[in-house]
Amino acid sequence: MRVGLVGFKSSGKTTVFNALTGQKAEVGGYAAGKVNLGVIKVPDPRVDALSEICKPEKTTYAEVTFADVPGFEAGKGLDSSALTHLRDVDAFAHVVRAFGDAPAAARDIRDLEVELVLADLAVVEKRLERLKKEKGKPGEKELLEKVGAKLSAETPLRAAGLSADEEKALSSFAFLSQRPMLYVLNVSEADAGKAAGQEVVAAAASAPVVVLSGRAEMEIAELAPDEQTAFLADLGLGEPARARFIRACYSLLDLISMFTVGEDEVKAWTIHRGDHARKAAGKIHTDIERGFIRAEVIRYEDYVTYKTEARCREVGKLRLEGKDYVVQDGDVVHFRFNV
Numbered sequence: 001m002r003v004g005l006v007g008f009k010s011s012g013k014t015t016v017f018n019a020l021t022g023q024k025a026e027v028g029g030y031a032a033g034k035v036n037l038g039v040i041k042v043p044d045p046r047v048d049a050l051s052e053i054c055k056p057e058k059t060t061y062a063e064v065t066f067a068d069v070p071g072f073e074a075g076k077g078l079d080s081s082a083l084t085h086l087r088d089v090d091a092f093a094h095v096v097r098a099f100g101d102a103p104a105a106a107r108d109i110r111d112l113e114v115e116l117v118l119a120d121l122a123v124v125e126k127r128l129e130r131l132k133k134e135k136g137k138p139g140e141k142e143l144l145e146k147v148g149a150k151l152s153a154e155t156p157l158r159a160a161g162l163s164a165d166e167e168k169a170l171s172s173f174a175f176l177s178q179r180p181m182l183y184v185l186n187v188s189e190a191d192a193g194k195a196a197g198q199e200v201v202a203a204a205a206s207a208p209v210v211v212l213s214g215r216a217e218m219e220i221a222e223l224a225p226d227e228q229t230a231f232l233a234d235l236g237l238g239e240p241a242r243a244r245f246i247r248a249c250y251s252l253l254d255l256i257s258m259f260t261v262g263e264d265e266v267k268a269w270t271i272h273r274g275d276h277a278r279k280a281a282g283k284i285h286t287d288i289e290r291g292f293i294r295a296e297v298i299r300y301e302d303y304v305t306y307k308t309e310a311r312c313r314e315v316g317k318l319r320l321e322g323k324d325y326v327v328q329d330g331d332v333v334h335f336r337f338n339v
């Protein structure tokens with residue numbers, strides 16, 4: 001799962017990237033053209049609690065990869081290298097400058113959205129042009145015309161009310177405006193504890209907005225844990241924005257966690273909301289997916305209450321589920337399989 005930190009030049013993407021990943025990539029645009037990549041753990045108090053109970057040798061959190069993409073030139077449209085970077089990520093975190101001189105956050109939000117829409121419209125028009133000469137799939141032309149009309153009205157495809165079947169039919173086009181979007185409002189230190197203004201919220205349409213100060217967060221990330229708490233309190237914050245932001249990305253992508261527990265390892269596995277047990281098993285190993293027999297499932301809350309699988313079984317909190325069971329966020333799962 002790759003989330004792209006994207007936006008116009010000098011909005012603070014690399015600063016935010018450093019805050020998230022603890023890396024020390026060069027800020028100030030000196031490393032122009034370079035994409036920085038970082039893998040981060042998704043903070044999850046449930047993993048901590050399970051680990052506390054099981055005392056495993058190893059504790060493994062879910063992970064998200066962040067890509068820090070070079071900034072786009074305002075007012076110039078997206079060039080081919082910008083489009084390549086955008087196509088390479090599953091979701092966008094648009095880092096918007098709201099610090100320093102004359103920030104125009106709402107305008108930046110709308111401008112990038114329009115760029116995504118225009119890039120998609122170009123793809124639609126090119127394909128429709130081709131369909132004058134060749135025969136497409138049944139219904140393809142009609143669907144592309146519908147999509148083209150939405151885009152012409154500057155509606156991003158993620159907000160176009162497409163059905164699941166339509167989305168599936170369009171998946172090979174890899175439209176940019178269809179991908180999940182989240183806004184990072186990069187504010188000055190003084191504004192770190194405040195909520196986003198009305199104009200920004202309106203421009204963001206219904207996409208989530210995370211307010212943070214990239215510079216302050218980067219400094220916090222460099223401190224020892226006990227110093228971090230004091231610094232955060234000074235800024236009027238309870239936890240680093242980093243934790244909020246990472247969780248927001250996770251839910252934006254409609255990802256959930258299931259857990260496996262044992263003496264050797266407590267581990268969070270990233271799956272999609274709606275995944276069936278057999279598919280979820282395949283995350284762990286294809287053998288488990290192939291030889292799937294059943295899933296033994298305990299709710300996270302029950303596991304924390306009764307502490308062991310055996311005790312959960314005794315009190316009737318361990319359920320046996322088949323391959324079509326839809327795994328729920330927080331399920332503690334033990335797969336039985338045979339190969």
Ligand SMILES: Nc1nc2c(ncn2[C@@H]2O[C@H](COP(=O)(O)OP(=O)(O)OP(=O)(O)O)[C@@H](O)[C@H]2O)c(=O)[nH]1
Nearest residue numbers: 009010011012013014015027028029071213214215
């Ligand atoms: N005051 C203040 N300055 C910041 C903040 N975040 C970034 N900056 C400054 O803004 C400048 C650009 O920051 P970068 O993180 O390099 O921005 P970028 O978006 O990666 O820039 P490009 O990759 O060139 O598009 C640097 O001088 C940063 O120190 C912030 O929260 N507050």
Ligand SMILES: [Mg+2]
Nearest residue numbers: 013014029070
């Ligand atoms: Mg940068």
